[in-house]
Amino acid sequence: MKIAVLGGDGFCGWPTSLHLSDQGHEVHIVDNLSRRWIDTELGVQSLTPMDSIQERCRIWKDLTGQALHFHLLDLATEYERLRQWLAEEKPDAIIHFAEQRAAPYSMKTDRHKVYTVNNNVNATHNLLTAMVETGIDAHLVHLGTMGVYGYSSVGAAIPEGYLDVEIENLQGEKKGMEILYPTKPGSVYHMTKSLDQILFQFYAQNDGVRITDLHQGIVWGTHTEQTKRHEQLINRFDYDGDYGTVLNRFLIQAAIDYPLTVHGTGGQTRAFIHLQDTVRCVELALKDAPKAGDRVKIFNQMTETHRVRDLAEMVSKMTGAKIAYLPNPRKEAAENDLIVKNDGFRDLGLSPITLAEGLLDEVVEVSKKYAHRVDRSRVPCVSAWTKDIAGRIETDPEGKRLKSVS
Amino acid sequence: MKIAVLGGDGFCGWPTSLHLSDQGHEVHIVDNLSRRWIDTELGVQSLTPMDSIQERCRIWKDLTGQALHFHLLDLATEYERLRQWLAEEKPDAIIHFAEQRAAPYSMKTDRHKVYTVNNNVNATHNLLTAMVETGIDAHLVHLGTMGVYGYSSVGAAIPEGYLDVEIENLQGEKKGMEILYPTKPGSVYHMTKSLDQILFQFYAQNDGVRITDLHQGIVWGTHTEQTKRHEQLINRFDYDGDYGTVLNRFLIQAAIDYPLTVHGTGGQTRAFIHLQDTVRCVELALKDAPKAGDRVKIFNQMTETHRVRDLAEMVSKMTGAKIAYLPNPRKEAAENDLIVKNDGFRDLGLSPITLAEGLLDEVVEVSKKYAHRVDRSRVPCVSAWTKDIAGRIETDPEGKRLKSVS
Ligand SMILES: NC(=O)c1ccc[n+]([C@@H]2O[C@H](COP(=O)([O-])OP(=O)(O)OC[C@H]3O[C@@H](n4cnc5c(N)ncnc54)[C@H](O)[C@@H]3O)[C@@H](O)[C@H]2O)c1
Ligand SMILES: NC(=O)c1ccc[n+]([C@@H]2O[C@H](COP(=O)([O-])OP(=O)(O)OC[C@H]3O[C@@H](n4cnc5c(N)ncnc54)[C@H](O)[C@@H]3O)[C@@H](O)[C@H]2O)c1
Numbered sequence: 050m051k052i053a054v055l056g057g058d059g060f061c062g063w064p065t066s067l068h069l070s071d072q073g074h075e076v077h078i079v080d081n082l083s084r085r086w087i088d089t090e091l092g093v094q095s096l097t098p099m100d101s102i103q104e105r106c107r108i109w110k111d112l113t114g115q116a117l118h119f120h121l122l123d124l125a126t127e128y129e130r131l132r133q134w135l136a137e138e139k140p141d142a143i144i145h146f147a148e149q150r151a152a153p154y155s156m157k158t159d160r161h162k163v164y165t166v167n168n169n170v171n172a173t174h175n176l177l178t179a180m181v182e183t184g185i186d187a188h189l190v191h192l193g194t195m196g197v198y199g200y201s202s203v204g205a206a207i208p209e210g211y212l213d214v215e216i217e218n219l220q221g222e223k224k225g226m227e228i229l230y231p232t233k234p235g236s237v238y239h240m241t242k243s244l245d246q247i248l249f250q251f252y253a254q255n256d257g258v259r260i261t262d263l264h265q266g267i268v269w270g271t272h273t274e275q276t277k278r279h280e281q282l283i284n285r286f287d288y289d290g291d292y293g294t295v296l297n298r299f300l301i302q303a304a305i306d307y308p309l310t311v312h313g314t315g316g317q318t319r320a321f322i323h324l325q326d327t328v329r330c331v332e333l334a335l336k337d338a339p340k341a342g343d344r345v346k347i348f349n350q351m352t353e354t355h356r357v358r359d360l361a362e363m364v365s366k367m368t369g370a371k372i373a374y375l376p377n378p379r380k381e382a383a384e385n386d387l388i389v390k391n392d393g394f395r396d397l398g399l400s401p402i403t404l405a406e407g408l409l410d411e412v413v414e415v416s417k418k419y420a421h422r423v424d425r426s427r428v429p430c431v432s433a434w435t436k437d438i439a440g441r442i443e444t445d446p447e448g449k450r451l452k453s454v455s
Numbered sequence: 456m457k458i459a460v461l462g463g464d465g466f467c468g469w470p471t472s473l474h475l476s477d478q479g480h481e482v483h484i485v486d487n488l489s490r491r492w493i494d495t496e497l498g499v500q501s502l503t504p505m506d507s508i509q510e511r512c513r514i515w516k517d518l519t520g521q522a523l524h525f526h527l528l529d530l531a532t533e534y535e536r537l538r539q540w541l542a543e544e545k546p547d548a549i550i551h552f553a554e555q556r557a558a559p560y561s562m563k564t565d566r567h568k569v570y571t572v573n574n575n576v577n578a579t580h581n582l583l584t585a586m587v588e589t590g591i592d593a594h595l596v597h598l599g600t601m602g603v604y605g606y607s608s609v610g611a612a613i614p615e616g617y618l619d620v621e622i623e624n625l626q627g628e629k630k631g632m633e634i635l636y637p638t639k640p641g642s643v644y645h646m647t648k649s650l651d652q653i654l655f656q657f658y659a660q661n662d663g664v665r666i667t668d669l670h671q672g673i674v675w676g677t678h679t680e681q682t683k684r685h686e687q688l689i690n691r692f693d694y695d696g697d698y699g700t701v702l703n704r705f706l707i708q709a710a711i712d713y714p715l716t717v718h719g720t721g722g723q724t725r726a727f728i729h730l731q732d733t734v735r736c737v738e739l740a741l742k743d744a745p746k747a748g749d750r751v752k753i754f755n756q757m758t759e760t761h762r763v764r765d766l767a768e769m770v771s772k773m774t775g776a777k778i779a780y781l782p783n784p785r786k787e788a789a790e791n792d793l794i795v796k797n798d799g800f801r802d803l804g805l806s807p808i809t810l811a812e813g814l815l816d817e818v819v820e821v822s823k824k825y826a827h828r829v830d831r832s833r834v835p836c837v838s839a840w841t842k843d844i845a846g847r848i849e850t851d852p853e854g855k856r857l858k859s860v861s
Contacts (some may be wrong), residue, residue: 128569128828132565159585159587162580162584163581163584165582166576169651170572179565182565203624205622215620216611219792231632232653233660234657244576248641250639255641255786255840255841344625385799386625434527434663
């Protein structure tokens with residue numbers, strides 16, 4: 050297949066590109082490299098030393114003989130170029146990772162909120178419009194998030210995208226209706242994924258676009274089989290307060306003797322998946338494309354759930370790190386249960402890597418190995434969800450006053 | 456009160472501005488005049504001869520002594536100016552009409568789809584962000600549409616925004632949950648209103664923004680008490696295939712001896728409201744503001760429902776016009792029922808103008824009076840919902856081939 054990987058320079062997109070290329074697909078990476086620019090804006094860098102995308106593609110070609118094509122293109126602001134590119138390349142499948150993906154970054158300032166909505170909504174909508182306009186019949190696989198549901202539900206298991214409800218009709222009879230599982234996003238970033246859902250629903254219904262939406266949990270882990278093949282193929286690893294996801298942050302905090310920063314009680318339950326399973330899930334989703342006219346196919350792409358404080362304890366036991374309980378910069382429920390159905394991928398044969406198996410590897414192979422590259426001042430979270438909360442959060446666990454870096 | 460009317464140069468915004476000014480409020484119109492530019496793009500003009508907004512404001516001042524302030528500002532692309540303007544003016548209430556509002560225009564070409572999403576989502580989101588950032592505590596009243604629900608429901612009455620559903624929790628017990636009534640928008644335009652709902656839900660919940668969303672039916676009628684006071688205060692009246700709403704189009708078709716163009720069977724049932732009631736509803740909504748922390752207050756702003764073919768027959772009986780049944784350019788159910796709850800405004804005392812009372816006035820005072828200004832070639836609808844449909848729709852009722860004007 051000819052596959053376009055939008056956002057293929059990112060944390061999930063790069064290993065996915067390698068994985069698909071390794072399977073013999075013709076892979077085209079499309080990226081505006083905005084994520085690298087954001088590193089510059091924030092003054093942070095990936096824990097792992099990461100080469101330019103052009104260099105990484107060259108190395109992969111040398112190593113495997115398989116070409117990886119890179120195209121510098123902004124989905125959100127260059128609609129005409131996007132359409133032309135699709136018309137020329139006519140990919141069979143498109144994997145769409147190309148959005149601003151950090152909740153804390155999306156809540157940083159008003160400018161960051163505006164950027165996140167503008168970038169994510171236009172990227173997704175431009176893509177859908179261009180697919181319809183060019184008439185290419187590609188299968189679109191999009192990365193969504195479990196977070197659209199807002200983690201404060203009635204304690205029901207989260208189904209894969211849809212919910213059957215009963216509505217009383219005019220004759221007083223109860224009629225069944227299938228609806229998108231109602232969303233209650235908790236950040237501007239999560240909100241954009243909730244908007245994406247509505248865009249997908251419309252374009253599937255009106256134009257028969259074939260769409261799979263992967264509601265992904267928090268990704269942990271750094272290496273996949275392919276990224277391990279050469280030092281310069283190494284993947285991005287974010288540890289800073291904006292882009293670092295919770296487990297990656299605990300690992301790096303442990304490695305540099307920084308207390309593990311648990312926000313609030315740590316009673317937040319979240320869903321997780323290893324990066325290697327992310328790339329496998331994308332592969333499985335590609336093989337199971339919906340037909341034109343089908344509703345959007347939604348998978349919960351996660352393999353286990355954990356409370357944040359339990360994760361901290363797990364890492365602490367493994368490394369001896371202390372745990373610091375800090376005020377929560379987010380506006381969210383202090384404690385929540387989370388049960389997620391993931392039968393879709395289980396049925397397709399996914400057998401996941403568990404935290405229990407993989408975690409030690411990350412400690413030794415990644416966080417300890419690159420700990421010397423960490424900038425301690427970038428470890429705390431500084432984005433507060435409201436002005437009120439911003440007024441209350443004052444110190445990081447090392448006793449310094451937290452200030453917004455921008 | 457100091458009230459900002461965003462989109463105050465438009466069909467609903469202008470009479471609302473006059474109405475509120477007439478009641479002694481300090482009214483500030485904010486508009487980028489994009490709607491006038493679109494007239495130019497399409498080569499159409501309002502049936503009624505409409506002065507510039509600056510001139511209209513001057514005349515109102517001369518007539519009443521009340522100043523109407525006009526500010527040229529694009530909500531979607533000038534975030535910084537918007538924020539600064541809000542910080543300086545600190546309005547007590549903001550009425551948000553400022554979106555691209557025609558479904559056919561939103562489906563015209565890919566460029567129009569992209570424009571509509573970009574304009575509407577960014578306008579609404581920039582406004583919300585700026586309100587939070589400046590900390591002004593204004594009540595936001597937004598104009599939404601009944602059309603977000605998609606007219607193909609199970610035949611249940613559409614409630615005012617929310618639906619109680621039951622979800623089975625992990626213990627197998629049914630738990631009640633209130634959700635936004637599920638949307639299934641049928642055009643890119645309607646889709647943007649569905650996106651707006653999610654933006655409102657988030658900002659009400661995260662930042663306590665006080666929001667009322669008016670899910671409005673199709674507005675008919677031209678005059679209000681205030682626009683009648685001077686010829687040059689006259690309101691916009693759109694009759695073209697993109698912006699003309701169904702009843703206005705029938706009226707003008709009758710006046711120029713053009714067959715009334717019913718799409719499909721005319722079995723589509725739609726909700727209607729007279730312009731005079733629109734401005735009254737906005738006034739009522741302003742008096743009934745939610746409190747900070749409340750969920751978004753949603754009203755169904757409509758007063759009666761009719762099938763399109765019944766409307767055509769009503770106008771035909773009154774004027775002798777013929778009816779032409781044409782292939783439907785939209786992708787929608789051929790026939791649908793529509794029952795809408797509007798207890799909210801009824802309870803606040805709205806006593807509506809019915810079609811039966813008001814229609815003749817429109818025929819005599821408006822459509823006949825200005826019929827000489829009509830361009831027949833702009834009457835047919837040329838925007839098709841899909842490429843498939845575009846291939847099938849070929850002629851207008853006068854036998855000419857329909858081609859997209861853009
Ligand atoms: N990392 C996680 O834990 C996680 C969890 C759930 C969902 N997701 C989703 O998976 C996707 C990928 O996440 P990631 O962690 O790889 O993020 P990332 O930021 O590392 O990668 C995203 C890539 O998209 C590019 N991009 C952004 N906007 C673009 C635009 N307008 N045009 C072209 N390219 C653009 C960026 O430059 C970057 O290379 C995102 O949509 C994210 O929301 C990630
Ligand atoms: N007319 C109807 O039948 C009807 C029915 C239901 C809902 N509504 C809603 O009511 C609102 C007003 O409708 P209308 O018929 O008066 O439309 P309109 O097009 O006549 O007026 C909209 C006004 O907003 C302005 N505008 C658009 N984008 C803007 C931007 N980015 N910045 C600043 N100004 C901008 C336009 O220039 C125009 O003057 C719309 O949101 C529409 O969706 C209208």
